[in-house]
Amino acid sequence: MATDYFGLTIPFLEHIGVEPVSNENGRCVARFPLIREVMNSRGEFQGGSLMAALDFAMSAAARSAYDSDMGAATIDMNCSFIAPAKADLTVEAKVIKAGRSLAFCEGEIRDAQGELVARSTGTFRMLAR
Numbered sequence: 001m002a003t004d005y006f007g008l009t010i011p012f013l014e015h016i017g018v019e020p021v022s023n024e025n026g027r028c029v030a031r032f033p034l035i036r037e038v039m040n041s042r043g044e045f046q047g048g049s050l051m052a053a054l055d056f057a058m059s060a061a062a063r064s065a066y067d068s069d070m071g072a073a074t075i076d077m078n079c080s081f082i083a084p085a086k087a088d089l090t091v092e093a094k095v096i097k098a099g100r101s102l103a104f105c106e107g108e109i110r111d112a113q114g115e116l117v118a119r120s121t122g123t124f125r126m127l128a129r
Contacts, residue, residue: 006060007069018053018091026065026095028057032109033088044084045117051079054107054120057093062103062124065095072103072124079120085111101126 002009006023016038019031030053032038038049059072093107103126109118 005056006063010056012052013056016049016052018056020060023060023064026061026098028061028064028091028093030057030060030091031088032091034086042084044086045089047079047081047118050081050085050089050109050118051077051120053089053091054079054093054109054118055122057091058105058107058120058122059124061093061095061105061107062098062126065098065103066126069129071127071129073127075102075123075125077120077122079118081118082116083111085109085117087111089117 003014005020017033017035021029032053038045040046055074062072063070089109091109093105095103095105097104103124105122107120
């Protein structure tokens with residue numbers, strides 16, 4: 001059975017193990033367990049997998065900030081990698097500003113001790129589905 005990513009089926013996120021937790025009022029939380037598919041050669045999370053998790057969380061947060069059934073397309077994303085991660089993570093994102101057609105978001109990934117692993121900002125075009 002496919003994982004429900006807040007109303008969407010996203011096979012890539014299933015493959016890399018991102019687990020949706022909550023998404024409402026412009027805020028999203030997801031878990032990201034460390035599995036072999038997302039490891040780099042040092043046994044840490046590979047940076048691209050962290051960016052994918054942040055992109056998902058920010059776009060989900062953006063969708064939850066609008067009343068209607070909207071899609072969100074990434075038009076810009078910046079990411080800073082703060083520290084390596086070798087254990088399960090929590091991804092949190094929120095909408096900073098929701099305009100008529102653009103949503104501006106930020107996201108963070110933290111380890112179980114609350115240490116910041118990565119931080120991101122993104123701009124999303126809101127699309128009618």
